[in-house]
């Protein structure tokens with residue numbers, strides 16, 4: 255991806271993996287193999303759609319109460335838009351949420367006077383979004399689409415946002431940045447949270463086991479799981495901090511801030527590899543705050 259070979263394992267040595275064994279709820283499939291490889295766009299999209307369809311019920315059951323039915327949570331550290339104000343004024347704004355899952359963030363925005371479209375690749379997640387909108391009485395227009403192919407007109411939204419939606423899973427995140435830049439009006443903001451690039455080097459573990467470097471930060475190959483037929487069933491992708499900045503700048507966006515939420519005292523909820531033990535030492539989330547300049551720079 256960057257034309258540089260990362261230092262792989264020495265001959266005969268097993269490749270160090272961040273995941274010791276993939277964690278799936280009982281009753282779900284277990285991959286036949288997992289490891290690191292390059293991945294194309296279509297395989298990543300196919301895998302994400304299947305994975306999130308299959309796990310949407312478990313995801314919402316496990317995290318729904320913490321997310322809140324009508325609340326904007328940026329990350330497992332518990333940072334909420336109500337406190338962070340990263341999107342600026344939302345009242346009266348047209349806002350696109352990408353990778354909305356149950357559309358909790360979108361409903362929070364609607365409740366604050368924004369006109370919102372919430373988009374996700376997974377019909378399973380959108381089913382939860384619809385049900386939660388019915389339960390709360392806060393309707394949100396939902397769109398099933400890929401973040402890299404937004405079915406929206408040029409310069410049609412004031413703001414775009416994403417809380418861990420799509421970005422950690424797409425093969426071509428540069429394409430997502432270009433698409434968001436295209437649909438944003440000049441002066442509009444694009445704010446997204448994603449896994450912090452540095453955690454790629456550490457085991458996928460929230461405790462002490464997650465504090466020792468096992469992989470090269472510079473290894474851009476994706477973490478992939480495959481089924482018995484060799485099809486990719488789950489993929490997580492990696493960009494370094496520099497990669498992210500370059501993708502944003504190449505899309506014509508301006509980087510305004512990078513938030514690295516610190517683990518708050520008294521917050522002990524573990525979410526995957528996010529937790530208080532590791533959170534004391536380094537960030538696991540990065541939130542990129544960008545805008546499309548009012549005039550091209």
Ligand SMILES: C[S@@+](CC[C@H](N)C(=O)[O-])C[C@H]1O[C@@H](n2cnc3c(N)ncnc32)[C@H](O)[C@@H]1O
Pocket residue numbers: 299302303306321327352353354355356357373374375376379399400401402416417418419420421423424
């Ligand atoms: C970790 S969940 C986050 C959902 C929600 N934002 C939240 O905070 O609960 C990731 C979401 O991204 C969606 N997603 C993954 N790949 C996508 C893509 N290529 N385009 C759009 N959505 C995608 C998944 O379906 C899933 O709902």
